[in-house]
Amino acid sequence: MMVQKLNFHNLVYNKLTRSFIVANKDSLLSLKQLGIDTHKEAVIFMRKDCYICRSEGFEVPSRVKVSLKDRHILATLNTIESEILGSGEASLSTYAWELLQASDGDIINLSHPRPLQSLSFVRSKVYGNELKLHETEKIIKDIAKGRYSDINISTFLTACAGGRLNDQEIKHLIHSMIDVGKTLSWKSDMVVDKHCVGGVPGNRTTLLVVPIVTAFGMTMPKTSSRAITSPAGTADTMEVLAPVNLSLKEMQCVVEKENGCIVWGGSVSLSPADDILIRVQGIMDLDSEGQLIASVLSKKIAAGSTHIVIDIPVGPKAKVRSINSANKISNLFKNAAYSFGVKLEVLISDGIQPIGRGIGPSLEANDILNILQNKKGAPEDLKNHALELAGKVLEFSTEIKSGQGKQIASKILSDGTAWKKFQSICEAQGGLKEPKIAPFKYDVLATKDGCINSINNRQISKIARLAGAPQDKSAGVLLQASLGSLVERGQPLFTIYAESKGELNYAISMIENGQEAINIGECE
Numbered sequence: 001m002m003v004q005k006l007n008f009h010n011l012v013y014n015k016l017t018r019s020f021i022v023a024n025k026d027s028l029l030s031l032k033q034l035g036i037d038t039h040k041e042a043v044i045f046m047r048k049d050c051y052i053c054r055s056e057g058f059e060v061p062s063r064v065k066v067s068l069k070d071r072h073i074l075a076t077l078n079t080i081e082s083e084i085l086g087s088g089e090a091s092l093s094t095y096a097w098e099l100l101q102a103s104d105g106d107i108i109n110l111s112h113p114r115p116l117q118s119l120s121f122v123r124s125k126v127y128g129n130e131l132k133l134h135e136t137e138k139i140i141k142d143i144a145k146g147r148y149s150d151i152n153i154s155t156f157l158t159a160c161a162g163g164r165l166n167d168q169e170i171k172h173l174i175h176s177m178i179d180v181g182k183t184l185s186w187k188s189d190m191v192v193d194k195h196c197v198g199g200v201p202g203n204r205t206t207l208l209v210v211p212i213v214t215a216f217g218m219t220m221p222k223t224s225s226r227a228i229t230s231p232a233g234t235a236d237t238m239e240v241l242a243p244v245n246l247s248l249k250e251m252q253c254v255v256e257k258e259n260g261c262i263v264w265g266g267s268v269s270l271s272p273a274d275d276i277l278i279r280v281q282g283i284m285d286l287d288s289e290g291q292l293i294a295s296v297l298s299k300k301i302a303a304g305s306t307h308i309v310i311d312i313p314v315g316p317k318a319k320v321r322s323i324n325s326a327n328k329i330s331n332l333f334k335n336a337a338y339s340f341g342v343k344l345e346v347l348i349s350d351g352i353q354p355i356g357r358g359i360g361p362s363l364e365a366n367d368i369l370n371i372l373q374n375k376k377g378a379p380e381d382l383k384n385h386a387l388e389l390a391g392k393v394l395e396f397s398t399e400i401k402s403g404q405g406k407q408i409a410s411k412i413l414s415d416g417t418a419w420k421k422f423q424s425i426c427e428a429q430g431g432l433k434e435p436k437i438a439p440f441k442y443d444v445l446a447t448k449d450g451c452i453n454s455i456n457n458r459q460i461s462k463i464a465r466l467a468g469a470p471q472d473k474s475a476g477v478l479l480q481a482s483l484g485s486l487v488e489r490g491q492p493l494f495t496i497y498a499e500s501k502g503e504l505n506y507a508i509s510m511i512e513n514g515q516e517a518i519n520i521g522e523c524e
Contacts, residue, residue: 027052027111029090033104038093040276042066042146044075044110045091052110053079063149065113066092068100074113074147099146118142119152125159133172140176144273153280157288165290170332171339173290177271177298182248184270184304186255188219191304192393195296196311197329198230199319201461202356202479205311206234207241207262207368208386211422212412213393214260220393221255223265223303228282231464231476232361235264240365240473243430254428261425271298287319293332297340307343307396309389313351317457323348345392349385353455353483356382360469360476362435363497369435372419381482387413438467438474438497440504444511444518446487451523455483459517460494466507467498475499486523493518 029052034045044064046053058064062077075096085091090110092102102108121135131139139156142148148156165173194209206222213220224234224244235244244264246254251268254261266275274295281291300308310333312326313319320326330346337344356379358364370378371386390412391405400408412418426432460477468475480492487493494517498504511517 027109028107029110030088031102031104031106031108032085032089032091033097034084034091036091036093038095040095040279041093041150042073042075042096042099043078043093044096045078045080045085045093047085047087047089048079048081050079050087050090053077056110056112058110061149061151063113065111066096066100067109067111068102068106071100073099073145074149076149095146113147116142116147116152122152122156122159125164126155128164130166131169131172133175136169136172137176137179140173140273141180143276144180146276148276150280150283153277154284157277157281157284157286157291160290161286161288163289165288167332167335170290170293170336173294174298174301174336174340177273177294178302181272181302182269183302184221184248184252184268186219186221186304190306190396191219191221192307192309192396193220193222193300193303193305194309194311194389194393195300196313197292197296197319198313199317199457200313200315200351201231201354201359201457201464201477202364202367202382203311203313203354203385204232204234204237204356204364204368205382205386205389207238207365207422208371208383208413208418209390209393210260210262211372211418211425212386212390212409214258214425215412215417215421216394216397216408217259218393218397219255220260221251221303222260222262223251223268223270223299224262225265225278227470228278229285231359231461231469232364233470234262235266236361236470236473237364237368238262239264240361240435241368241433242426246429250429254425258421258425258428261429263429265299265303270302271295274298289329289332292329293336297333297336297342301340301342305342307393308337308345309392310344310346311349311389312346313349315351315353315457316454317459318351320351343396345396347389347392349388351457354457354460354479355379355385357479358476359460359464359479360467360497361473362437363476363478365435366437372413372422374414374416374419383413436474438472438476438499440498440501442496442504442508443480443492444494444496446481446489446491446493446520448489448520450487450520452481452483452485452487452493452518453521454519456515456517456519459515463496463507463510463517466503466510467496468500468503472499472503475503481518487520 118138227233356367390409395405464477
């Protein structure tokens with residue numbers, strides 16, 4: 001009997017079968033789970049001295065085609081010099097594991113990917129050419145499938161920023177982003193929603209608008225985002241009070257029962273390419289008007305919304321810094337929405353300072369509960385802004401005349417109907433919980449007598465994040481004074497809350513060495 005003589009490097013050990021298999025050393029590796037989270041980027045980790053890297057010429061940050069059975073992805077190569085991976089082993093980022101549905105010990109095949117045709121369309125856009133519909137569709141499909149590296153995505157976002165997307169290209173982008181994800185439909189002919197473009201800490205109006213509007217009888221299936229660069233997203237704050245990671249079926253059951261819900265949009269796969277674009281856009285600190293319009297409307301339309309209110313706060317430290325910019329964005333929203341048969345209204349609001357007192361999931365949740373329960377001392381600015389937005393949404397109804405919406409919203413809130421509805425929604429989503437506040441705190445005091453002339457939204461948000469928010473739900477900042485307030489030396493301006501002494505000290509050191517968050521000047 002002839003026995004085939006094998007070189008050790010031709011063997012790959014499969015942990016599932018507990019046996020070696022003969023492998024082509026030019027293409028196969030065994031997977032080892034390392035638990036590395038790269039969020040929405042597919043990454044493959046290989047030894048720097050891996051024979052495949054040498055034979056195939058893979059170098060960081062090469063794009064590698066990773067195949068497992070009948071599934072394959074494109075992943076960005078990162079190399080490891082330690083012994084954490086053995087010879088013949090590779091690992092994947094958590095996101096890549098999920099895409100491939102891989103298990104520890106699976107054998108993967110590696111190869112050079114075919115050039116992506118859609119990247120030629122991105123290059124064309126870089127040079128100022130208009131993107132056609134089929135080109136945009138191909139780009140977004142490749143992004144949603146994980147075929148673009150962060151560098152590719154950054155190039156696309158940059159090429160579209162600075163007003164480089166015209167009205168037609170924005171519509172193409174919305175269409176393409178809807179097309180690659182799931183879409184929802186509802187029994188009601190009118191499905192309402194609201195969205196704030198952001199940049200104002202504590203502006204958590206959704207948790208007030210939804211119970212008011214649904215208590216009136218309108219359908220409002222609210223899918224919300226988590227924070228990326230802010231101390232809290234709507235989903236983060238709602239999660240303090242009730243579960244938000246609902247499946248599509250669970251979400252539909254809640255809406256059928258209560259007329260509405262407040263859930264995390266990422267759990268229902270609406271406009272999945274947008275989640276990837278937003279992640280990279282946040283890292284780049286890049287705001288693109290066209291991307292903003294497409295991001296918002298693609299998710300709202302995919303969620304089945306027919307009538308939408310857009311809140312555009314304007315302020316020196318908000319996302320939108322001038323009335324002219326707000327008007328321009330308003331027109332872009334209305335034109336794009338009209339093309340998709342969606343009725344859209346815009347509210348341009350004051351974004352010069354934070355809204356509410358709490359900044360961070362639990363602190364914001366407390367503001368919400370105090371308003372819903374009509375408690376003394378509840379933040380009036382957050383309450384009034386929410387009533388204004390809820391009123392605009394209610395005025396979509398043929399039963400309410402223009403200008404009467406806010407009054408009706410106020411009654412629904414003041415008589416306790418909104419609070420009962422909010423409790424019902426929370427119970428339907430899995431149960432209402434009590435917010436917890438972090439145990440470590442520090443008061444930032446006024447250094448002199450005077451009036452508060454300005455509050456730096458970005459600086460306040462940064463302090464809350466350094467204290468641990470939104471990962472630590474109970475961390476954040478509680479404002480003790482507002483714009484125009486008369487303060488005395490030694491009076492608390494705001495309080496920082498953290499779950500550990502280390503995080504608290506980290507936030508405090510930033511205040512001592514950083515830019516002033518609240519400016520005190522002479523009273524006029």
